[in-house]
Structures are given as C-alpha cells and as structure tokens.
Amino acid sequence: NGKLNVAIDGPAGAGKSTVARRVASELSYIYVDTGAMYRAVTYYMLRHEIEPEDVDSVLKHLRELSIELVPDANGQKVLLNGEDVSGPIRSREVTGIVSLYSQIEDLRAHLVELQRVMALRKGVVMDGRDIGTTVLPDAEVKIFMTASVKERALRRFNELEKTDDLTLEQLESDIAARDKLDQEREISPLRQADDAIVLDTTSMSIDEVVEHIVSRCYEVG
Ligand code: C5P
Secondary structure, rough: OOOOEEEOOOOOOOOOOHHHHHHHHHHOOEEHHHHHHHHHHEEEHOOOOOOOOOHHHHHHHHOOOOOEEEHHHHHHHEEEOEEEEOOOHHHHHHHHHHHHOOOOOOHHHHHHHHHHOOOOOOEEEEEOOOOOOOOOHOEEEEEEEOOOOHHHHHHHHOOOOOOOOHHHHHHHHHOOOOOOOHHHHHOOOOOOOOOOEEEOOOOOOOHHHOOOHHHHHHHHO
C-alpha cells in the first residue's frame, strides 16, 4: 500500500509526541504514543498499590488490563479497561515512577507485542524510547530526537498550568533523573539505532522538525 513505518525515539521532553502527531496527520498515518501505554500501566499499578519491586504481582495484574489508544481531536485518548485516563497518566506522580515499572522485562515484552501488532499494516508513526532498536527495527524511517536538558525543561515549564507550583530547576532534575533510568536500564534502554537520523532540536522549531521528517518519508517511500 506504499505506506511506511516511522520510529521516533529520544529522551523525555524532546517534543517527540507533538512532532509525531503532526507527522502522522500530514501523512494520514496513525500515531502511536508508546509512553502513554507505560504510563497507563503505571497508573493502574499505583491505583492498586502494587510496587514496581513486586514483579510477580505486576505481571499478574498486567493480564487483567486492557489498553486502547483511540484517536481524538487532541491526537489520542488513552483508555484503560475502557476508562479515559488521558489526564491522570500525565500526573507528576505517574511521571516520577513510570521508569521503574518500565524496567520490568516481561512487562516490556507484553507492550512491545501490542505495539508490533499496531504497526503490522504500516502507516504508523510510533514514538518512545526503543522503537527503532527493538519494537520496529525494520521501520523505514528512524529518527532520534534530542535537545539539551535545559531546553527540554523549559519547554515543559512553558506548557505547565499556572497552578502547578513546579520550578524550572525541579523539572530539569526530574527530566535528568528519568533519562538516567531510561538510559541505564538493562532491557532495551534508550539508545539511538545505528541507522537513525539524529535531530538535535535545541534550536529548531516544531515546523522545521516536522518538515524534516516528512520530507525524509517522501525520499524513502
Ligand atoms: O514518552 P513518555 O515520557 O510519556 O514516556 C514515559 C516513560 O515510559 C519513559 O520515561 C520510559 O520509562 C517509558 N517508556 C519506555 N519505552 C517506550 C516509551 C516509554 O520505556 N517505548
């Protein structure tokens, strides 16, 4: 059908989801936010008071849980056993601990399998940490998006509601801590694929990044 798969990886707050959503919309592809899947699992485990160290319990509960990504006006809605959890999965509580759950090997295997099924028919833009390396090693276009920690914290800061009393310094250290866990974990750590195009977006606009990726897709496809 002439469609490609596009893998977009990179550290927290690099703008992957904004860019991936826009690329998908320009190409009429499906956007898959894999971070939202790890966040939904984390939200569920927190709600049931299952600690990330209790691997057996995590895996047992994983079997009871269904995650759906449903397209909507804002890009995508996340349904956990049918309930819309798109808001709560972005809380600081979930963000602060998701990297501990996402270290669990069998949990990853389960989500990776779901993600591969979503991409079977191609025409998918998938963002995450291990898409180009593990989930879709055959993706026709692989992008590794980065930006300095300062710039990424600043972008997050500018998106925050005035009621959140997080400082720029807190955001910066939260992001750095999460990157460290994601990079140093044993199972498919955050790493650029050998055949990925690296885009340092520190001084690029969203439009520029989107255009770069879309034109790469036209070159390949
Ligand atoms: O992309 P986002 O910041 O929403 O991802 C949340 C967390 O989910 C990451 O910090 C990482 O621990 C985990 N994740 C992952 N593999 C992916 C996507 C996300 O381990 N493909």
